[in-house]
Amino acid sequence: MATIYYGPVINPQSLTDYLALPKCLILVSAKGDIDRIYEDVQSSQLQEILAQNGYTDHSAFNFIESREGEFLMPGFIDTHTHACQVPNLGVGGEFELLQWLDNYTFPTEARFKDAGYAERAYPDVVRRIVNSGTTTCCYYGSLHLEATKILAKLVHDRGQRAFVGKCNMNRNCPPNYIEPSVKESIDTTLALIKYIEELPKTSNSQPLVHPILTPRFAISCTEELLERVSKIALENPKLAIQTHISENPSEVELTKSLFNADSYAQVYERYHLLRNNTILAHGVHLTEDEMVLIAKHGAGVSHCPTSNFYLSSGMARVGMLLDHGVKVGLGTDVAGGYSPSILSTIQHASIASKMLAIQAAQAADKKCNRSRDRHRRDEEADSEPSEPSEPSDEVESHSHGHHGHHGHGHKHHHHEDNCDGDKKGPGGFTNERLSIAALLYLATLGGAHVCCLQDRIGSFAEKKAFDALLVSVRDETGNPGVWGYNTARDLTDGVTAQSADRSMVEWLERFLFCGDDRNIRRVIVQGKMIGGQEYQH
Numbered sequence: 299m300a301t302i303y304y305g306p307v308i309n310p311q312s313l314t315d316y317l318a319l320p321k322c323l324i325l326v327s328a329k330g331d332i333d334r335i336y337e338d339v340q341s342s343q344l345q346e347i348l349a350q351n352g353y354t355d356h357s358a359f360n361f362i363e364s365r366e367g368e369f370l371m372p373g374f375i376d377t378h379t380h381a382c383q384v385p386n387l388g389v390g391g392e393f394e395l396l397q398w399l400d401n402y403t404f405p406t407e408a409r410f411k412d413a414g415y416a417e418r419a420y421p422d423v424v425r426r427i428v429n430s431g432t433t434t435c436c437y438y439g440s441l442h443l444e445a446t447k448i449l450a451k452l453v454h455d456r457g458q459r460a461f462v463g464k465c466n467m468n469r470n471c472p473p474n475y476i477e478p479s480v481k482e483s484i485d486t487t488l489a490l491i492k493y494i495e496e497l498p499k500t501s502n503s504q505p506l507v508h509p510i511l512t513p514r515f516a517i518s519c520t521e522e523l524l525e526r527v528s529k530i531a532l533e534n535p536k537l538a539i540q541t542h543i544s545e546n547p548s549e550v551e552l553t554k555s556l557f558n559a560d561s562y563a564q565v566y567e568r569y570h571l572l573r574n575n576t577i578l579a580h581g582v583h584l585t586e587d588e589m590v591l592i593a594k595h596g597a598g599v600s601h602c603p604t605s606n607f608y609l610s611s612g613m614a615r616v617g618m619l620l621d622h623g624v625k626v627g628l629g630t631d632v633a634g635g636y637s638p639s640i641l642s643t644i645q646h647a648s649i650a651s652k653m654l655a656i657q658a659a660q661a662a663d664k665k666c667n668r669s670r671d672r673h674r675r676d677e678e679a680d681s682e683p684s685e686p687s688e689p690s691d692e693v694e695s696h697s698h699g700h701h702g703h704h705g706h707g708h709k710h711h712h713h714e715d716n717c718d719g720d721k722k723g724p725g726g727f728t729n730e731r732l733s734i735a736a737l738l739y740l741a742t743l744g745g746a747h748v749c750c751l752q753d754r755i756g757s758f759a760e761k762k763a764f765d766a767l768l769v770s771v772r773d774e775t776g777n778p779g780v781w782g783y784n785t786a787r788d789l790t791d792g793v794t795a796q797s798a799d800r801s802m803v804e805w806l807e808r809f810l811f812c813g814d815d816r817n818i819r820r821v822i823v824q825g826k827m828i829g830g831q832e833y834q835h
């Protein structure tokens with residue numbers, strides 16, 4: 299049955315713009331695609347517009363009208379998470395990546411050898427991720443075929459849009475959690491691809507769940523294994539690829555030495571694993587040359603700031619990636635990340651961008667002061683007998699610059715040019731805070747681009763799938779962190795005391811920064827409710 303939605307809608311447009319439409323009408327077909335969008339419809343016009351579109355018999359369609367304090371927005375796209383690490387949420391954060399893998403992650407993933415455990419654990423995993431508002435998810439399973447089939451089937455049956463892959467890993471892993479041979483790794487990979495491709499299609503005969511090649515990371519794959527994965531990739535250009543890149547300094551060094559390569563990205567390029575449907579998780583320590591290489595191949599980066607903070611990996615230079623033309627989406631990276639919700643990722647992406655902006659401003663200040671001091675000393679030296687000068691730390695300043703700490707934040711817009719504090723890329727994102735529009739974009743349309751699904755999802759547009767969240771920031775949701783919409787409390791003389799309560803822009807911000815699953819009434823994929831507070835299990 300078709301469904302008609304009427305009320306406030308948030309619609310991402312670009313990194314700098316989104317629409318907040320208080321009276322939007324969206325007509326969704328029985329197949330779950332968006333037929334028509336009317337951006338501004340007064341309630342007095344409703345019947346006429348519905349009739350024009352053939353909706354006269356009210357028993358033949360659902361009509362859902364949002365109330366004040368509620369809005370529709372596109373569903374979140376999680377471009378990187380590990381389903382088999384959900385049991386580890388919130389533990390192990392005292393380690394850095396390589397020790398964390400050995401001490402926490404590999405032992406937990408090893409349990410999925412037991413298909414019975416996968417049967418018991420994965421339903422909880424999928425339920426939590428769906429109820430967090432993730433309508434599309436890029437899942438890493440463990441290295442096990444059976445467990446990963448169970449995951450794919452559960453995701454499919456639930457109706458979530460997803461990519462599901464099993465890890466390829468045949469070295470630098472513990473004896474009880476390693477693939478015994480290249481052949482086994484490749485055979486099980488091909489078997490999973492076939493299994494997923496044969497799952498029934500959706501109502502519009504397109505698949506919701508896609509297979510994805512998942513060479514875990516370069517360190518865990520021998521050259522022979524990467525060659526064989528590469529062969530599968532070359533034979534299947536539409537097959538997506540996911541892996542990790544440049545998350546942690548020790549990981550970067552080990553990768554370069556194992557593969558005798560100048561850079562991490564070069565290793566993946568060598569094996570033809572950089573292409574437009576490749577998702578590279580983390581990218582914290584990418585050099586600008588690697589960013590250029592990644593952009594040249596059209597690959598995307600999954601920004602995982604919760605994990606990057608939790609495992610002390612660092613802060614990815616998202617603004618610089620964007621300025622280099624790299625596609626960027628967000629990833630929860632459970633359980634390097636300790637939350638299955640993209641809302642947490644949004645909050646940490648915001649904080650990371652502010653930290654980078656602050657550091658850049660401080661570096662620019664320092665450099666500016668030094669150049670002013672030097673100038674003053676030169677002037678004094680001209681007028682006085684010469685003194686030994688202090689050693690210059692220009693070199694230190696440059697190496698900071700290499701790590702993206704050039705430039706400055708907003709408060710330094712008036713710096714003089716000779717302080718070199720204004721190094722920004724063409725898009726102006728380098729070293730700048732991510733705006734609400736940018737955060738929203740990364741969590742939705744940016745993620746869709748990373749998944750090469752931008753023609754289907756990520757925003758509301760005619761002919762796209764209706765993948766959406768019905769959000770509520772009304773007080774009755776029970777989330778104490780949200781100062782919710784409540785006319786009984788805030789209405790004075792016929793208007794809300796805080797006009798903020800009526801502003802959709804602020805509803806959105808409150809949700810992004812203070813919301814949780816209590817604020818998500820419905821999670822909708824391809825027009826069908828698959829989760830949220832109103833979902834009947």
Ligand SMILES: O=c1[nH]c(=O)c2nc[nH]c2[nH]1
Binds near residue numbers: 380399
């Ligand atoms: O955050 C991460 N989580 C993982 O499971 C992993 N494996 C390789 N590199 C990784 N990074």
